Amino acid sequence: MVLGIESSCDETGAGLVRGGVLLGQAVASSMDEHARYRGVVPEIAARAHVHAVAPVVRVALDRAGLALADVGAVAVTTGPGLAGALQVGVAAAKAYAFSLGVPLYGVHHLAGHVAAATLDGGPLPDPCVVLIVSGGHTSLLLVRDLARDPILHLGDTLDDAAGECFDKVARILGLPYPGGPAIDRAARTGDPTAVRLPRPLTGPRDDPYAFSFSGLKTAAARWVEAQPEPHVPDAAAALQEAVADVLTRKAVRACTDHGIGTLVVVGGVAANSRLRALAEQRCAAAGITLRVPPLRLCTDNGAMVAAIGDLLVRSGAEPAPARLSVDPSAPLEFAALSPVPVPA
Ligand code: ATP
Ligand code: MG
Ligand code: FE
Numbered sequence: 001m002v003l004g005i006e007s008s009c010d011e012t013g014a015g016l017v018r019g020g021v022l023l024g025q026a027v028a029s030s031m032d033e034h035a036r037y038r039g040v041v042p043e044i045a046a047r048a049h050v051h052a053v054a055p056v057v058r059v060a061l062d063r064a065g066l067a068l069a070d071v072g073a074v075a076v077t078t079g080p081g082l083a084g085a086l087q088v089g090v091a092a093a094k095a096y097a098f099s100l101g102v103p104l105y106g107v108h109h110l111a112g113h114v115a116a117a118t119l120d121g122g123p124l125p126d127p128c129v130v131l132i133v134s135g136g137h138t139s140l141l142l143v144r145d146l147a148r149d150p151i152l153h154l155g156d157t158l159d160d161a162a163g164e165c166f167d168k169v170a171r172i173l174g175l176p177y178p179g180g181p182a183i184d185r186a187a188r189t190g191d192p193t194a195v196r197l198p199r200p201l202t203g204p205r206d207d208p209y210a211f212s213f214s215g216l217k218t219a220a221a222r223w224v225e226a227q228p229e230p231h232v233p234d235a236a237a238a239l240q241e242a243v244a245d246v247l248t249r250k251a252v253r254a255c256t257d258h259g260i261g262t263l264v265v266v267g268g269v270a271a272n273s274r275l276r277a278l279a280e281q282r283c284a285a286a287g288i289t290l291r292v293p294p295l296r297l298c299t300d301n302g303a304m305v306a307a308i309g310d311l312l313v314r315s316g317a318e319p320a321p322a323r324l325s326v327d328p329s330a331p332l333e334f335a336a337l338s339p340v341p342v343p344a
Contacts, residue, residue: 001016001017001018001023001066001070001071001072002016002017002018002071002072002073002074002075002306002309002310002313003015003016003057003060003071003073003074003075003093003096003302003306003309004016004017004074004075004076004112004302004303004304004305004306004307004308004309005053005057005074005075005076005077005089005092005093005096005302005305006076006077006089006109006112006300006301006302006304006305007049007053007076007077007081007085007086007088007089007092008077008079008080008081008082008085008086008089008109008300009040009045009081009082009085009135009136009300010029010030010031010034010040010045010048010085010300011027011028011029011030011031011299011300011301012027012028012029012030012048012049012052012053012056012089012302013025013026013027013028013056013300013301013302013303013304013305014026014027014053014056014057014059014060014302015060015301015302015303015304015305015306015307016060016061016064016066016071016303016306017119017303017306017307017309017310018310019310019314020118020119020122020123020307020310020311021119022119022303022306022307023064023066024060024061024062024063024064024065024066025060025063025296025301025302025303025306026056026057026059026060026063026302027056027296027299027300027301027302028048028052028055028056030044030045030048030049030052031178033048034177035176035177038167038171038177039167039177040082042082042083042084042085043084045082045084045085046082046084046085046087046088049085049088049089050088053088053089053092054092056302057092057096060302068096068100069100071096071100071102072102072313073097073102073103073104073105073309073313073319074093074096074097074100074102074103074104074105074309075093075104075105075106075107075305075306075308075309075310075312076089076090076092076093076104076105076106076107076305076324077089077106077107077108077109077112077305078090078106078107078108078324078325078326078327078330078338079108079109079326079327079328079329079330079338080108080109080110080136080327080328080329080330081109081326081328082328083326083328086326086327086328087326090106090324090325090326094322094324098322103313103319103320104319104320104324105309105312105313105317105319105320105337106320106324106327106337106338107305107308107309107312107336107337107338108330108334108335108336108337108338109330110132110137110139110141110151110332110334111146111151111308111334111335111336112304112305112307112308113132113134113137113266113267113304114130114132114141114143114146114151114264114266114308115146115304115305115307115308115311115336116266116293116297116298116301116303116304116307117130117264117266117291117293117297118146118307118311119293119297119303119304119307120291120293120294120297121291121293124143124146124262124264124291125261125262126143126144126145127142127143127144127258127260128142128143128260128261128262128263128264129141129142129143129154129251129254129255129258129260129262129263129264130142130143130263130264130265130266131247131251131263131264131265131266131267132266132267133161133162133163133247133265133266133267133268133269133270133275134161134162134163134267134268134269134299134300135161135163135164135167135178135180135268135269136161136163136164137156137157137161137267138156138157138161138162138163138211138213138247139153139154139155139156139157139332140153140154140155140156140209140250140251140254141153141154142154142254142258142260143264145315146308146311146336147308147311147312147314147315147317147336147337148315149335150333150334150335151333151334151335151336152333153332153333153334154209154254155207155208155209155210155211155250155254156210156211156332157210157211157212157213158201158210158211158212159212159213159214160212160213160214160217161213162211162213162243162247162269163178163180163267163268163269164213165213165214165216165217165239165243166178166179166180166183166239166243166269166272167179167180168217169183169216169217169220169235169239170182170183170236172217172220172221172224173186173220173224173230173232173235173236174232175232175236180268180269180271180272181271182236183236183239183240184236184240184271184272184273184274186232186233186236186237187233187236187237187239187240187273187274188233189233190231190232190233190234190235190236190237190238191233191234191237192234192237192238192240192241193238194231194234194237194238195220195223195234195235195237195238195239196238197216197219197220197223197238197239197241197242198215198216198219198242199242199245199246199249200212200213200215200216200246201246202246202249202250208250208253208254208257209250209253209254211246211247211250213243216239216242216243220235220239223235240272240274240275241274243269243272243275244272244274244275244277244278244279245278247269247275247279248275248278248279248282249282251263251265251279252282252283252286252288255283255286255288256286256288260288261287261288261289262288262289262290262291263279263283263288263289263290263291264291264292265279265290265291265292266292266293266297266298267298267299268298268299268300270292270293270295270298271295271298271299276292279292308336311336312336312337317337318337
C-alpha cells in the first residue's frame with residue numbers, strides 16, 4: 001500500500017492507495033488562517049503543515065483500518081508549489097520512508113491531480129485530454145501512460161488561473177474568500193446575460209489552447225464602477241458563464257483536434273456547477289466521454305499523490321534517492337516522476 005503526502009499549498013493531505021483503489025484519506029486545510037489576508041500566506045501555510053502532517057497520516061490510516069506497518073512505499077509532492085510548504089511534506093515523507101525501510105517517490109503535483117481521476121472510474125484511457133483548473137493552475141494536458149510517458153502540455157493561462165479569477169472578482173463584488181464557491185452560490189439567482197463579459201483568446205487568430213483571465217477581472221471591475229447599485233448575482237452569473245464557456249470550448253476543441261474521446265476535468269474549479277453542466281452538454285454533443293471526479297478528489301489532497309505513487313510502483317519506476325529535494329517551480333512539461341533536483 002502506498003502512502004501519499006501532499007503539502008504544496010494550503011492543504012495537508014494524506015492518502016492510502018493499493019492497486020488503484022483508495023483505502024483512506026484525510027485533509028487538513030489552513031484556509032481559514034489565510035482568509036483575513038485574502039490569499040495564501042506561505043509562512044503560515046508551512047507552519048500549519050508542520051502541525052497537521054502526522055495527525056493527517058494517522059487519521060487516513062485509521063479511516064482505512066490500517067497501520068504504518070502496512071505502508072509499502074511513500075510518495076510525496078516535490079513541486080510545483082510553495083517552497084517552505086513542500087519542504088515540510090518532503091521531510092515528513094522521508095521520515096516515514098526511512099523509518100519504515102520502504103521506497104520513496106517524489107511526484108509532480110499536476111500528475112497527482114490527473115491521477116486523482118483514476119480513483120473514480122478506474123484507469124484513464126490512453127490518450128486523454130485533461131483540463132486542470134484550480135487557484136494556481138489552468139492547463140490543458142495531453143496524457144498518455146501516466147506512469148511512463150511525459151505529459152504533453154497543450155496550453156496554459158497566460159496570466160491568472162481560473163480560480164484566481166473567481167477569487168479576485170469575488171473580492172471586487174464584495175463576496176467572501178475563497179471566491180469560487182461564493183460566486184457559484186450568488187450566480188444561482190443571477191442572469192448571465194445581464195452583464196456582457198469578453199471571451200478572451202477565442203478569436204480565429206488566437207492560440208486555441210491558451211487562456212487569459214485577467215481581462216475578465218478588469219471588465220468586472222469596470223462594470224461595478226459603472227453601476228449605481230451593482231446586482232451581484234447577475235455579475236456572478238455572467239462571470240461564471242464566461243469562464244465556463246471559454247474553458248469548455250477549448251477543452252472540447254483539444255479533444256476533437258487530436259481525435260481524443262475522453263475529457264477529464266480536475267482541480268478546485270471543477271466544483272463549479274456551470275462548468276460541470278456546460279462540460280456535460282458540450283461533451284455529449286461532440287461524442288466525448290467526460291470524467292469529473294468527486295470534489296474531494298478534485299481539490300488538493302493526499303489520495304491523488306498516493307494514486308500516482310501506486311501507478312509508479314506498479315510500473316517498476318525507480319525510487320528517489322535519499323537526497324530528494326523540493327522543486328517549487330517544477331516545469332509544466334513534465335513526467336509523473338519528478339527528476340531529483342541536484343543540490344548546488
Ligand atoms: P493548486 O492550484 O496548487 O491546485 P489551490 O489550493 O489554489 O492549489 P484547489 O484547492 O484545487 O487549488 O482549488 C481552489 C480554487 O478553486 C479556488 O480558487 C476556489 O475559488 C476555486 N473553487 C472552489 N469551488 C469553486 C466553485 N464552486 N466554483 C468556482 N471556483 C471554485
Ligand atoms: Mg487549496
Ligand atoms: Fe493543486
